[in-house]
Amino acid sequence: MASIQDFSGYQPTWCPGCGDWGIGMAIKKALVELNYSPDQVAVVFGIGCSGNMNDFLNAYGLHSLHGRALPNAIGIKLANHKLPVLAVVGDGDCYGEGGNHFIHACRGNHDITVIVHDNGVYGLTTGQSAPTALKGYRSKSTPLGLIEAPVNPLALALTSGVTFVAQGFAGDLNHLVLILKEAITHKGFSLVNVLQPCVTFNKVNTYQYYLQRVYKLDKDYQKDNFKLALDKALEVNEEKFPLGVIYQVKRPCYHESLPQTSSLPLVEKKRFLEYDSLIKEFI
Amino acid sequence: MTFTWKIGGEAGFGIMTTGLLFSKIASRLGYYILDYVEYPSLIRGGHNAYEVCVSDKEVTALKKNIDVLVCLNEETFHKHKNRLTSQSLVLYDKEEFDFTDNFNKINVSLKKILTDLKGQAVMKNTIALGASLSILGGKIEVLLDLIAEQFKKKGDEIVRFNQQFAIAGYEEVKKNYSFLIKNFLIEKEEKQEKLVLSGNEAFSLGAVVSDCRLYAAYPMTPSSSVLHTLASWQEKTGMIVRHSEDEIAVINTALGASFAGVRAAVGTSGGGFSLMVESLSLAGVAEIPVVVFLAQRPGPATGMPTWTEQGDLLFAIFSGHGEFPKIVLAPGDQKEMIELTLKAFNLADIYQTPVIFVSDMYLSEGHKSVERDWVDKIVREYQIRRGKINLSQKENPQKLEIFLRYKVTEDGISEKILPGTAGYFYQENSYEHLEDGHTTEEAEPRKDQVEKRLRKWQTYLKNDFQLPKFYGNEKAEIVFISWGSTKGIVLEAQKRLKEKGIETGFYHFNHIYPLDKEKFSQLLKKDNKRYLLVENNALGQFGKILAMEAGLDFKEKILRYDGRPITVEEIIEKI
Numbered sequence: 097m098a099s100i101q102d103f104s105g106y107q108p109t110w111c112p113g114c115g116d117w118g119i120g121m122a123i124k125k126a127l128v129e130l131n132y133s134p135d136q137v138a139v140v141f142g143i144g145c146s147g148n149m150n151d152f153l154n155a156y157g158l159h160s161l162h163g164r165a166l167p168n169a170i171g172i173k174l175a176n177h178k179l180p181v182l183a184v185v186g187d188g189d190c191y192g193e194g195g196n197h198f199i200h201a202c203r204g205n206h207d208i209t210v211i212v213h214d215n216g217v218y219g220l221t222t223g224q225s226a227p228t229a230l231k232g233y234r235s236k237s238t239p240l241g242l243i244e245a246p247v248n249p250l251a252l253a254l255t256s257g258v259t260f261v262a263q264g265f266a267g268d269l270n271h272l273v274l275i276l277k278e279a280i281t282h283k284g285f286s287l288v289n290v291l292q293p294c295v296t297f298n299k300v301n302t303y304q305y306y307l308q309r310v311y312k313l314d315k316d317y318q319k320d321n322f323k324l325a326l327d328k329a330l331e332v333n334e335e336k337f338p339l340g341v342i343y344q345v346k347r348p349c350y351h352e353s354l355p356q357t358s359s360l361p362l363v364e365k366k367r368f369l370e371y372d373s374l375i376k377e378f379i
Numbered sequence: 380m381t382f383t384w385k386i387g388g389e390a391g392f393g394i395m396t397t398g399l400l401f402s403k404i405a406s407r408l409g410y411y412i413l414d415y416v417e418y419p420s421l422i423r424g425g426h427n428a429y430e431v432c433v434s435d436k437e438v439t440a441l442k443k444n445i446d447v448l449v450c451l452n453e454e455t456f457h458k459h460k461n462r463l464t465s466q467s468l469v470l471y472d473k474e475e476f477d478f479t480d481n482f483n484k485i486n487v488s489l490k491k492i493l494t495d496l497k498g499q500a501v502m503k504n505t506i507a508l509g510a511s512l513s514i515l516g517g518k519i520e521v522l523l524d525l526i527a528e529q530f531k532k533k534g535d536e537i538v539r540f541n542q543q544f545a546i547a548g549y550e551e552v553k554k555n556y557s558f559l560i561k562n563f564l565i566e567k568e569e570k571q572e573k574l575v576l577s578g579n580e581a582f583s584l585g586a587v588v589s590d591c592r593l594y595a596a597y598p599m600t601p602s603s604s605v606l607h608t609l610a611s612w613q614e615k616t617g618m619i620v621r622h623s624e625d626e627i628a629v630i631n632t633a634l635g636a637s638f639a640g641v642r643a644a645v646g647t648s649g650g651g652f653s654l655m656v657e658s659l660s661l662a663g664v665a666e667i668p669v670v671v672f673l674a675q676r677p678g679p680a681t682g683m684p685t686w687t688e689q690g691d692l693l694f695a696i697f698s699g700h701g702e703f704p705k706i707v708l709a710p711g712d713q714k715e716m717i718e719l720t721l722k723a724f725n726l727a728d729i730y731q732t733p734v735i736f737v738s739d740m741y742l743s744e745g746h747k748s749v750e751r752d753w754v755d756k757i758v759r760e761y762q763i764r765r766g767k768i769n770l771s772q773k774e775n776p777q778k779l780e781i782f783l784r785y786k787v788t789e790d791g792i793s794e795k796i797l798p799g800t801a802g803y804f805y806q807e808n809s810y811e812h813l814e815d816g817h818t819t820e821e822a823e824p825r826k827d828q829v830e831k832r833l834r835k836w837q838t839y840l841k842n843d844f845q846l847p848k849f850y851g852n853e854k855a856e857i858v859f860i861s862w863g864s865t866k867g868i869v870l871e872a873q874k875r876l877k878e879k880g881i882e883t884g885f886y887h888f889n890h891i892y893p894l895d896k897e898k899f900s901q902l903l904k905k906d907n908k909r910y911l912l913v914e915n916n917a918l919g920q921f922g923k924i925l926a927m928e929a930g931l932d933f934k935e936k937i938l939r940y941d942g943r944p945i946t947v948e949e950i951i952e953k954i
Binding site for chain 2: 106133135150155160163172176178196200357362370375378
């Protein structure tokens with residue numbers, strides 16, 4: 097059985113106190129507790145402080161471009177659906193630059209787990225406002241205050257046909273591990289939006305800010321109730337943040353719906369050789 | 380004997396299907412064909428035309444004169460009558476329009492037959508095909524067979540219903556115009572089975588034979604029919620054919636699949652390719668094999684979507700930020716399309732880098748005859764070469780080990796094991812990285828990796844690059860230079876010039892970039908030669924590459940950039 101140590105690459109370079117430390121540890125713990133070892137997992141990283149986890153997490157990794165981790169993850173899953181596929185991305189990465197991919201990955205119910213570091217800022221490029229930043233947020237790129245309303249990732253995912261939506265908090269590691277385990281085990285597209293304080297650039301959404309506003313969903317919360325889930329997703333408008341699995345339903349995932357990958361993974365299949373039947377079409 | 384049959388009518392009324400049927404009829408009767416389609420970027424309302432050049436021997440270019448013009452509407456006649464001669468036959472319906480020009484009139488009562496037999500508007504095409512076969516001396520059975528194949532799923536009644544339109548057209552012409560009937564399509568006694576293949580279909584077939592297992596695309600003319608063809612085959616071939624949300628997703632899905640170990644390709648035209656190029660650079664640095672099928676059309680921006688141009692060559696060669704090796708190939712015709720597709724997938728794997736495979740509307744959408752035996756042979760003999768991509772499980776190390784995915788090697792290529800291989804792990808990285816894939820900003824490893832990657836080009840030039848093929852007379856003073864789809868047109872021009880007693884030579888490039896300048900620059904630097912560059916673009920883009928790489932300067936250029944293919948006649952005029 098693999099250990100946390102086996103999954104640990106370089107010593108992280110995140111700022112002391114950054115929420116990414118909690119997320120990084122939670123991912124490793126979840127994988128260990130699910131009995132995976134680094135040679136059995138594929139992880140795609142976006143670009144940003146979140147994506148820098150590529151050097152800190154041992155796995156078959158693909159450190160991709162800003163915004164493009166999701167289509168990469170989909171490609172990996174289509175080619176080898178035996179591998180669990182995780183995408184470790186940021187809010188600007190996934191909801192901004194890669195927003196289109198996000199919507200369509202939800203629709204397709206591709207069996208990948210998307211872990212979004214949601215800190216409301218672009219940390220790695222020194223703190224410009226991200227799509228989840230609150231209206232009026234002042235940053236280097238929006239010195240007069242952000243005009244746009246924030247993206248609501250949970251609601252966006254729900255209305256795009258997602259089958260698993262959860263929210264975690266980087267300040268509650270044990271709870272995050274539980275969520276991640278459920279997300280990785282879920283058959284289909286799973287979104288884990290992790291509230292993650294950026295201690296260097298975001299002076300609004302701090303640990304204190306979240307500690308006062310997060311709450312865990314009840315044990316008897318009906319997670320297959322779409323309307324209830326949407327209500328929970330909209331609570332962000334009142335600056336309330338439910339934690340836990342907000343929505344989960346069963347629907348065949350993309351590769352299961354393809355006859356090509358209904359059994360063996362694409363990479364393991366025998367080569368097709370019946371060219372005659374194709375050639376005949378051109379006679 | 381070589382003749383051109385052309386049909387025109389309103390867009391949305393089956394002209395494309397009809398044209399292709401004519402090509403197949405001629406092919407089944409034992410002839411060679413080359414066809415070309417003109418259509419606007421509309422579904423309904425514009426003008427569609429389809430011409431088929433038919434001959435006893437291989438056809439490599441279109442012909443200036445139209446021998447049989449089938450006018451399903453009046454516009455067809457006016458648009459194309461400048462290519463008719465006094466010998467030409469014009470098939471039309473007097474009820475629709477009439478003309479006084481001095482061509483051979485074949486009046487077919489398309490409208491009346493349609494009404495009498497209670498047919499739908501598209502069945503005019505079937506009547507016209509029957510009438511065409513009649514006047515060309517072909518036998519109707521070939522058309523009836525094709526109709527039967529097309530409608531067999533819908534039952535015998537539907538088959539017979541459709542066939543009667545063909546028969547009606549055939550019989551009417553036979554009755555009224557027996558004195559004009561030609562022997563152009565008499566069935567050949569000795570026939571070689573041939574495929575009627577468009578460039579896109581040739582690529583599709585090649586991709587399947589190459590064991591490409593994932594093809595992703597976003598529809599874009601003129602590449603879309605690759606998506607359609609491969610999608611229609613997917614249940615049979617097992618290839619995953621994915622229409623993603625945009626071209627950025629398209630290439631990144633392919634890169635993900637390739638990372639996981641399967642051969643993957645994408646297809647697009649210039650606009651979609653523009654969206655892909657950041658990710659092409661990712662493929663370059665992360666060393667992920669991918670084949671990019673780039674079917675050009677006239678740009679910039681939306682340009683002229685359904686017409687042809689070779690205007691994206693420089694863009695393809697220089698696509699992607701940063702310096703990384705890529706290989707650019709451009710087939711000259713359908714046969715080269717198959718051959719080079721097979722090679723492209725091998726090269727992508729061997730060099731673990733993107734291969735850009737350049738076509739254009741003229742080659743992609745036009746059909747050409749390819750002998751069945753030739754296809755069978757090349758398919759049978761194809762060897763998959765995956766280079767240093769190690770598909771087998773490695774010996775399991777005592778304890779988990781990081782695999783040196785980017786090990787510095789002499790040939791620039793590092794071993795890759797597949798994600799999921801027990802006992803190891805590694806990352807492929809868009810950042811500059813160390814041999815083990817970890818991100819680095821240190822000077823020395825950066826230099827090592829840049830040089831390692833660029834060494835792949837040297838290895839390619841040594842092992843897999845091919846010099847341009849030479850056609851014609853080596854002693855000739857006149858030498859044409861071209862690349863890609865202009866090949867057949869130059870070959871035909873050479874043939875016609877020779878008939879006039881003018882000897883020429885012709886270097887045709889299909890291995891476009893990188894170029895081994897040591898090898899080829901000597902070929903093209905002879906003082907006593909007159910070099911003519913032939914390209915379907917305004918800038919003479921390949922000429923610029925030859926200038927950059929080998930200091931060649933072309934004083935004479937035959938360029939065309941109005942969306943139409945270059946013609947044999949305009950080449951001959953320049954001599």
